[in-house]
Amino acid sequence: MVISIPDRTVKIFDSGSKPAEKDTRLTDAAEPFAKMVPYALWLFAPASRRPSVDQTAFTIECVWKGVPQAKSPYGDCGVYALKFLECLMLGVPFSRYYLKDTRMEEVRKNLAAAMYVETAGANESMHDPKFLAIAID
Numbered sequence: 001m002v003i004s005i006p007d008r009t010v011k012i013f014d015s016g017s018k019p020a021e022k023d024t025r026l027t028d029a030a031e032p033f034a035k036m037v038p039y040a041l042w043l044f045a046p047a048s049r050r051p052s053v054d055q056t057a058f059t060i061e062c063v064w065k066g067v068p069q070a071k072s073p074y075g076d077c078g079v080y081a082l083k084f085l086e087c088l089m090l091g092v093p094f095s096r097y098y099l100k101d102t103r104m105e106e107v108r109k110n111l112a113a114a115m116y117v118e119t120a121g122a123n124e125s126m127h128d129p130k131f132l133a134i135a136i137d
Helices: 025-044 078-092 101-118 129-136
Strands: 001-003 008-011 059-061
Touching: 008 025, 025 059, 078 101
Parallel strands: 008 059
Antiparallel strands: 001 008
């Protein structure tokens, strides 16, 4: 889910198969966010600007096009979601060549290594058992 303040939309990037038109589970789940965000914007706005803050609910949009679709048994959806979010945040086009089921083992290893390195503090040895215990906790 991405909340776009300038567009006043809550976009749901769905990696499941496109549901029937009457399936409202995704929009129902996003509705509290669509209603809450305008009030949060009002609350954090300077008092002088609050009268001009629109408090109507944001619109909800489900996006399937360009989103990698998970395949049964859906065990890789978290990895797909993380990498897709990374692409969105960096403004990089999502490439199905690099992120697909046949490459998932490699992607998981790279993701685990990156997460492991990011937990390291300055001048800490990642082979130190104390570091490992802290990183795992």
